[in-house]
Amino acid sequence: MSEVNKVEITCAVNGEERVLHAYPMARLLDALREELRLTGTKEGCGEGECGACSVLINGEIVNSCLVPVAQVAGAEIKTIEGIANDQKLHAVQEAFIQHGGAQCGICTPGMVIAAINLLEKTEKPTEAEIRDGLAGNLCRCTGYMKIFEAVVRACQEEDVKV
Amino acid sequence: MSSPKTERRFVGKSVPRKEGRDKVTGAARYVDDIRFPEMLYGATVRTTSPRGRIKEIIFGENVPWDEFTIVTAKDIPGENYVALILNDQPYLVEEFFNHTEEPVLLLAHEDKFLVEKARRSIRFEIEEFSPVFTIEDSVNKREIIWGEDNVFKSFLVDKGNVDEVWESADVIVEGEYLTGAQEQLYIENNGMIAIANHEDGVTVWGSMQCPYYVHKALIKLFNLPEEKVRVVQTETGGGFGGKEEYPSMIAGHAALLSWKSGRPVKIIYDRAEDMAATTKRHPSHTRHRTAVSRDGKLLGMEIDFTVDGGAYATLSAVVLSRGTIHAAGPYLCPNVRIRSRAVATNAPPHGAFRGFGAPQSIFGLERHMDKIAKTLGLSPEEFRRRNFIQEGQTTATQQVIHEKVDLSGLMDRAFELSGYNEKREKFAEQNKSSRLKKGIGFASFMHGAGFTGSGEKYLESVVGAEATEQGNVRILAASTEIGQGTNTIFGQIASEALGIDYNLIEVAKPDTSNVPNSGPTVASRTCMIVGKLVESAALGLKQTLVGSGFLKDSGYTSEDFSNACRAYIEKHGALKSFSKYQQPEGINWDDEHYRGDAYGAYAWAVYVAEVTVDPTVYEAHVDDFVAVQEVGRVINPVLATGQIEGGVAQGIGYTLYENVVWRDGRMANNQMTNYIIPTSADIPPIRVFFAENPYAYGPAGAKGIGELPMDGAAPAILSAIENATGVSINHIPLVPESLMEELETETI
Numbered sequence: 001m002s003e004v005n006k007v008e009i010t011c012a013v014n015g016e017e018r019v020l021h022a023y024p025m026a027r028l029l030d031a032l033r034e035e036l037r038l039t040g041t042k043e044g045c046g047e048g049e050c051g052a053c054s055v056l057i058n059g060e061i062v063n064s065c066l067v068p069v070a071q072v073a074g075a076e077i078k079t080i081e082g083i084a085n086d087q088k089l090h091a092v093q094e095a096f097i098q099h100g101g102a103q104c105g106i107c108t109p110g111m112v113i114a115a116i117n118l119l120e121k122t123e124k125p126t127e128a129e130i131r132d133g134l135a136g137n138l139c140r141c142t143g144y145m146k147i148f149e150a151v152v153r154a155c156q157e158e159d160v161k162v
Numbered sequence: 163m164s165s166p167k168t169e170r171r172f173v174g175k176s177v178p179r180k181e182g183r184d185k186v187t188g189a190a191r192y193v194d195d196i197r198f199p200e201m202l203y204g205a206t207v208r209t210t211s212p213r214g215r216i217k218e219i220i221f222g223e224n225v226p227w228d229e230f231t232i233v234t235a236k237d238i239p240g241e242n243y244v245a246l247i248l249n250d251q252p253y254l255v256e257e258f259f260n261h262t263e264e265p266v267l268l269l270a271h272e273d274k275f276l277v278e279k280a281r282r283s284i285r286f287e288i289e290e291f292s293p294v295f296t297i298e299d300s301v302n303k304r305e306i307i308w309g310e311d312n313v314f315k316s317f318l319v320d321k322g323n324v325d326e327v328w329e330s331a332d333v334i335v336e337g338e339y340l341t342g343a344q345e346q347l348y349i350e351n352n353g354m355i356a357i358a359n360h361e362d363g364v365t366v367w368g369s370m371q372c373p374y375y376v377h378k379a380l381i382k383l384f385n386l387p388e389e390k391v392r393v394v395q396t397e398t399g400g401g402f403g404g405k406e407e408y409p410s411m412i413a414g415h416a417a418l419l420s421w422k423s424g425r426p427v428k429i430i431y432d433r434a435e436d437m438a439a440t441t442k443r444h445p446s447h448t449r450h451r452t453a454v455s456r457d458g459k460l461l462g463m464e465i466d467f468t469v470d471g472g473a474y475a476t477l478s479a480v481v482l483s484r485g486t487i488h489a490a491g492p493y494l495c496p497n498v499r500i501r502s503r504a505v506a507t508n509a510p511p512h513g514a515f516r517g518f519g520a521p522q523s524i525f526g527l528e529r530h531m532d533k534i535a536k537t538l539g540l541s542p543e544e545f546r547r548r549n550f551i552q553e554g555q556t557t558a559t560q561q562v563i564h565e566k567v568d569l570s571g572l573m574d575r576a577f578e579l580s581g582y583n584e585k586r587e588k589f590a591e592q593n594k595s596s597r598l599k600k601g602i603g604f605a606s607f608m609h610g611a612g613f614t615g616s617g618e619k620y621l622e623s624v625v626g627a628e629a630t631e632q633g634n635v636r637i638l639a640a641s642t643e644i645g646q647g648t649n650t651i652f653g654q655i656a657s658e659a660l661g662i663d664y665n666l667i668e669v670a671k672p673d674t675s676n677v678p679n680s681g682p683t684v685a686s687r688t689c690m691i692v693g694k695l696v697e698s699a700a701l702g703l704k705q706t707l708v709g710s711g712f713l714k715d716s717g718y719t720s721e722d723f724s725n726a727c728r729a730y731i732e733k734h735g736a737l738k739s740f741s742k743y744q745q746p747e748g749i750n751w752d753d754e755h756y757r758g759d760a761y762g763a764y765a766w767a768v769y770v771a772e773v774t775v776d777p778t779v780y781e782a783h784v785d786d787f788v789a790v791q792e793v794g795r796v797i798n799p800v801l802a803t804g805q806i807e808g809g810v811a812q813g814i815g816y817t818l819y820e821n822v823v824w825r826d827g828r829m830a831n832n833q834m835t836n837y838i839i840p841t842s843a844d845i846p847p848i849r850v851f852f853a854e855n856p857y858a859y860g861p862a863g864a865k866g867i868g869e870l871p872m873d874g875a876a877p878a879i880l881s882a883i884e885n886a887t888g889v890s891i892n893h894i895p896l897v898p899e900s901l902m903e904e905l906e907t908e909t910i
Contacts, residue, residue: 039195040188042399044349045433049834052349080188089186097182100800103808104645105185106350106399112186135843138834140347140400141645143811144842146804 011072013038014082024070028062029053031069032079040080040109044138051137054110055079061117061136080109083116092116092154101150103141111137115151124155172654172664173862176800180649180669181397193353193368193396198426201355202231203274204419205281206429207267208439209259212293212508212827213307216257219267222283230280231423233268238418240385244410244476245378248314251474251511253383253414260307260473261510262828263439265411270419270427293508295827297447297470300505307473308506314471315479315504317486319558319756322497324453327462331453335534339450339526340893341876343470343822344443344815345829346515347839350399352408352440353430356416363390364417370409371401372682373640373672379410380417395672401644402812403514406684407477408440437832441513442822444469444481444504448489448526453497458540458548460495463558467502467523472511478504481512483614484685485519487760488873490558491527492569492608493549498558509827514684516809517872520609521816528605528877529892532884542881543573543582546606559760564748566855569606572768572790576604579851580770580788586885593886599777600785603881604770605874610761611686611866615751618691618762622743624678625695627656627703629737633724635660635703636668638738639680641692643669646868647801648688654797655693655861656700663720678740686866689797690763693861695741702739710734746859763857763865767791769810769874772846773882780902782883784814784846791870792853795863799852806850806871813875814846815839821895 009020013036020031032038032055041064044052048063055064056078083090092115095101102108111134118125118133125133130151131144139147184190209216221227235242235254242256243249255266267284271277293307294300300312308314328334354368364380373393380391393413398405412429419427431439446469453462467489471478486502535545550569556562577583582602589600612618626638637656643649653667670677680692704723707713712726730737751758772786789806796802819838823830831837856863876894883901884890891904 033195038188039191042192042350043194044351045834047433047833047835050349084187089183093186096186097178100176100179100804102179102182102185103647103804104348104350104398104400105181105190106192106348108185109188131842135841138349138839138841140349140402140812140839141808142804143807143809143848144845145807145848146800147842 007070009069009073011074012076014078020069022069025068027065028067028069028072029064032064038079038081042106042109044106049138051114052107052110054113054137056113056117061114080113083112090116092119092150095150095154099150099153100146101142107137107139111139111147115154118151119155171658173658173795173797176798177650177654177664179647180653181643190397192350192399193355194430196355196367196396197428198355198357201426201428202270202272202419202423203277204268204270204416204427204429205277206265206415207269207281207284209255209262209264209266209286211288211290212262213260214288214290216255216259216266216286216288218287220285220287225280225283229271231270231419233418233422237422238383239421241382243382244414245382246375246407246476247479248475251476253411261508262826263510265415268415268419270423293827295507295509295824297445297468297505300507301468307508312506313503314475314506315482317483317502317756319486319498319500321558321560324462324464324497324499327453327497331461332456333454333537335452335454335537337450337530337533338892339448339529341446341522341525342895343445343512344515344820345437345822345837346402346404348400348402348404351431351433351436352405352412353428354409354412354416355426355428356413356420357426358417358420359424365392365394366413366417367394367396368409368413369398369405370395371405371642371644371684373642373674374679375407375682376410376413377674379414383414384417393674395642398642398644402516403518403684404441405644406514406682408513433834434832437837438829439510441511443515444471444478444512444519444522446485446522448523450526450530452530452534454534454538458538458545460493460549462497463490463495465489465500467500469504469519469522470507470509470512471504472507472509474511476511477513481514481519483519485523487559487610487614488520489523489527491524492551492606492766494551494555500558507827509824516812517869518685520869521872521876524607524873525876525894528607529880532881533890543604546573557760560757561759565763565857567766569766569768572766572792572853573606575851575853576768576770576788576790579790579849580772580786582770585772589886597778599775599886600773601775601882601884601886602770602772603878603885604768605877605881606768607873608764608766609686609870609873610764611690612762613685613687614760615753615758618743619745621681623681623692623695624740624742625680625692625699626678626738626740627699629703629727629731630668631728631731633727634666634668635700635727636670637696638670638677639692639696640672640674640677641680641688642672642683644683646805647798648683650801651689651693651797652696655696658862659697659700660704660723662723666720666724686868686870689864690860690866691743693864694859695743697861699739699741702741703737706737706739762859763794765791765793765865765867765870767870767874769878771875771878771882773879773886775883775886777905780898780905782818782896782901784879786846787848789848789871789874790851790853792855793867793870794857794860794865795854796852797862797864802852802867803850805867807848809871810848810875811840811845813872814879817876817879817894818896821897
């Protein structure tokens with residue numbers, strides 16, 4: 001493969017305009033991790049099953065291992081690095097810490113993105129909606145119970161210690 | 163200040179995970195997040211058939227081979243084996259190979275896509291030998307593939323005289339039970355980065371449970387003195403046993419490539435390689451023959467337990483040991499004989515996985531207990547109650563149980579919380595007219611904490627505590643945080659022991675150049691065994707501060723303590739305290755006869771599962787799960803509950819979803835697409851309850867917890883399925899195809 005086949009793709013990542021230099025079919029996951037050094041987005045399976053590489057593109061959740069970079073030209077991408085506001089964590093992140101939603105942490109960035117995406121679409125999700133909303137993100141540590149609890153607590157912001 | 167022991171400022175509290183913030187913000191650095199300048203990417207070329215001899219290696223065309231670093235067995239500076247127990251597993255095949263996916267050749271290049279292309283281009287010309295794939299063929303010596311008889315290890319446990327019970331027994335019940343392989347499926351794949359050269363020696367960074375296992379293996383591989391080898395654990399995305407022994411292999415490979423190329427080398431497995439090549443839970447086969455009296459008392463148990471170890475010995479002897487000791491369960495029986503063996507097959511070596519042999523033998527036992535109860539016409543719970551072990555009675559290894567044990571009480575609690583008795587009645591009535599069949603079942607079991615027998619004595623684990631210039635206390639241990647909460651509970655235990663703020667305790671990253679060997683992070687030993695050493699090392703620090711006049715013996719604040727640390731360092735320099743494991747009095751183990759005190763302490767549990775079986779699509783779903791256990795003092799309720807929930811979820815996967823499909827000794831479904839683990843949509847509410855009974859030799863009274871929850875789900879779920887359908891099933895995984903077979907056979 002030669003460098004000349006690489007293209008320039010402009011997109012916004014976490015609110016900042018970025019220019020990616022990549023082969024058009026390169027995975028967004030690799031562009032984020034290798035080129036932009038945004039390593040919070042993880043690779044678990046490389047085939048869109050585990051959700052560890054979840055990011056938001058124009059507010060929609062995607063598995064970044066399945067997205068060719070050519071598709072994100074002009075798009076707004078949000079990764080886990082863009083979730084906390086300066087030093088202040090998002091209510092979902094805070095709830096994950098307080099209620100044991102993260103164990104080994106490798107699925108956590110994707111899970112936090114999925115939970116935020118769910119809460120943006122459904123303000124107070126039912127248990128069934130939470131289960132459904134997170135079903136694309138696999139966790140091998142928690143058995144999901146503490147993740148459900150964290151999502152529920154994040155909706156009740158007054159209970160969340162920030 | 164009153165004694166921190168009674169005040170309990172930090173133990174028993176759900177303080178948040180120490181590294182939680184880094185994990186939720188994506189700042190935590192796992193091995194694949196790290197890169198070095200000039201770094202190359204490494205890949206492993208592996209065998210594609212199960213047994214044979216490599217005659218020739220054929221390098222593909224259109225690959226610029228002169229740009230590659232290529233390592234073969236000939237490049238190994240030291241010994242070509244992964245140092246562990248028997249040292250029979252090579253780092254790289256020299257000529258003969260014994261399983262598919264066995265490493266033969268290593269490649270490195272700066273372009274990771276090119277390295278993958280090169281890997282795929284290599285072919286082997288081989289002479290094939292006849293392989294062995296099943297326990298049965300291995301035991302029957304269809305081919306001798308390992309040693310003289312295919313047996314890695316065997317054990318005999320003999321209590322009383324079981325030969326004398328058969329004639330006088332009222333009832334004799336026999337049964338046969340099978341469990342399949344299971345993939346650990348940590349979401350972070352295995353990976354290592356190495357920098358290795360003659361001048362500086364070898365340094366590796368990576369995902370692992372046991373830094374000193376890797377350290378020991380690299381010393382042999384490179385024939386270097388121990389100070390020339392350094393192993394650093396990076397944030398580790400789950401282990402579950404799957405990162406106990408195999409990381410030594412990957413670390414060695416990365417280091418060999420670095421040694422030859424003179425550049426840093428990173429090897430990260432992709433999911434397919436990780437699933438196909440690395441270890442899984444041992445498949446098992448258990449036979450039971452049990453003598454009981456008509457009133458439901460166990461008279462004699464003869465148990466035959468065999469595990470499939472795969473192609474090399476690796477940890478099979480130890481897995482077999484734990485499985486053997488747990489095979490007779492938490493029941494009193496005067497006459498017990500357990501014969502067990504780990505045998506070789508031409509599959510990648512099976513290895514450590516949460517529970518370590520116990521989930522397999524407990525599955526057989528608990529299904530068999532249900533079968534005996536049915537034969538006797540007793541309810542499964544009544545039969546258990548008549549045989550539960552009590553304080554002062556002896557286990558199969560003749561260990562006298564000195565702790566208070568109340569399995570009947572745990573059962574009462576589990577039944578009450580799950581509504582077991584009412585549901586048994588209700589479901590029996592409903593099932594008559596309902597298409598969907600509902601059932602409820604349980605399992606009762608125990609799990610020993612720490613290394614088996616004299617293991618802890620030989621390990622001689624050491625933990626350090628040091629004062630820092632900032633006035634903090636830093637814990638030095640090789641015990642790894644892999645998600646289970648090591649950092650946090652060590653912080654709690656130390657702050658409790660010292661009576662100072664939790665935030666003043668730092669836990670050093672495991673790095674063999676900086677932390678002593680506190681042993682491997684396995685066997686439910688980190689809290690109970692290593693945690694106790696953390697407690698005493700911390701107290702040693704305090705003793706020095708008090709002894710040297712910098713601190714009052716009591717009545718000090720956290721600030722006083724910090725000031726004392728700083729003042730000491732200013733005057734005398736570094737302040738460190740180390741604590742080494744001392745076996746508690748009265749623990750005696752006879753390794754030759756496999757008799758005595760197998761474990762310092764046991765956790766005890768009763769788990770209840772409620773299921774719905776759909777006889778149209780042959781699917782079983784777990785609707786509710788209640789886990790009641792006694793694990794000594796609970797250090798951190800949120801973390802402890804998380805351990806149980808996660809273990810139960812893995813147990814549900816083991817029972818109903820996770821089916822390793824073998825084709826010619828290779829995992830055929832080595833993808834997340836077709837090896838299915840439970841998702842958030844599959845897992846029922848898991849309701850966790852702890853009965854607390856402080857253990858005298860555990861830190862603040864804690865025992866082990868990590869492996870226990872893996873043991874109970876499978877037998878509880880199959881018991882519930884039997885309750886729902888009337889069909890007794892003796893094997894897992896019970897995927898819909900197998901359930902169909904079982905239900906159809908029954909109705910024909």
